[in-house]
Amino acid sequence: MPQGDQGEWVIEPATVEALPDILQIEEACFSSPWTRKMLEAELSGNRFAYFIVAKRVAAGEGGSASIIGYLCFWVVFEEVRLMNLAVIESMRHKGIARALVTEALASGAAQAGTRALLEVRASNQAAHALYRSLGFRNVTTRPAYYTNPIEDALLMELDPIVSEPARLPQEFGRDGGRFTPLQ
Numbered sequence: 155m156p157q158g159d160q161g162e163w164v165i166e167p168a169t170v171e172a173l174p175d176i177l178q179i180e181e182a183c184f185s186s187p188w189t190r191k192m193l194e195a196e197l198s199g200n201r202f203a204y205f206i207v208a209k210r211v212a213a214g215e216g217g218s219a220s221i222i223g224y225l226c227f228w229v230v231f232e233e234v235r236l237m238n239l240a241v242i243e244s245m246r247h248k249g250i251a252r253a254l255v256t257e258a259l260a261s262g263a264a265q266a267g268t269r270a271l272l273e274v275r276a277s278n279q280a281a282h283a284l285y286r287s288l289g290f291r292n293v294t295t296r297p298a299y300y301t302n303p304i305e306d307a308l309l310m311e312l313d314p315i316v317s318e319p320a321r322l323p324q325e326f327g328r329d330g331g332r333f334t335p336l337q
């Protein structure tokens with residue numbers, strides 16, 4: 155299971171129980187956040203969708219681990235589409251987003267995905283830098299793609315997908331909206 159260098163966080167498949175935490179992060183991070191219904195649909199109603207979360211591991215505590223980031227992605231035949239990514243502000247710059255994206259790319263590649271795509275706000279320099287550091291390149295601009303505020307989207311692509319085979323998440327598969335072991 156992927157984790158931070160000091161083992162303080164791990165990446166796992168999301169469950170519907172994580173929905174309130176994900177919604178809270180979503181609303182804190184985006185000016186036009188996905189709604190509970192939209193998140194719910196991706197968690198359990200879309201056969202192409204995968205949802206992974208980064209969880210803080212509370213050393214020595216029996217309570218539930220807190221969610222500090224998440225990534226929703228679709229695997230549609232040969233295409234891996236990164237749909238929604240966020241990390242809480244206090245846990246940024248620790249490589250969590252990079253680990254989430256790397257995980258999605260490895261999972262997509264394990265399912266015969268060959269290229270990855272995403273849209274990002276033209277002004278989102280942090281996200282551009284993240285994706286560029288993973289090998290994504292700019293493809294085109296989609297004018298006025300976003301609302302609140304209206305803004306262009308940059309379409310970015312990684313083709314072919316470069317992932318780390320050693321970290322292929324073999325436990326990631328799905329059945330009826332839940333992650334289950336792949337055979």
Ligand SMILES: CC(C)(COP(=O)(O)OP(=O)(O)OC[C@H]1O[C@@H](n2cnc3c(N)ncnc32)[C@H](O)[C@@H]1OP(=O)(O)O)[C@@H](O)C(=O)NCCC(=O)NCCS
Nearest residue numbers: 183239240241246247248249250251252274280281283284
């Ligand atoms: C964008 C975001 C997901 C990055 O999360 P993060 O966990 O802090 O990112 P990482 O620590 O994995 O950073 C990986 C690389 O991305 C780049 N990067 C990340 N944040 C950056 C910033 N603020 N400025 C410049 N580069 C940045 C760097 O290249 C970094 O590598 P480095 O640490 O070796 O320099 C986070 O800032 C966030 O949640 N923002 C709000 C929501 C959002 O914009 N989501 C993306 C929508 S497409």
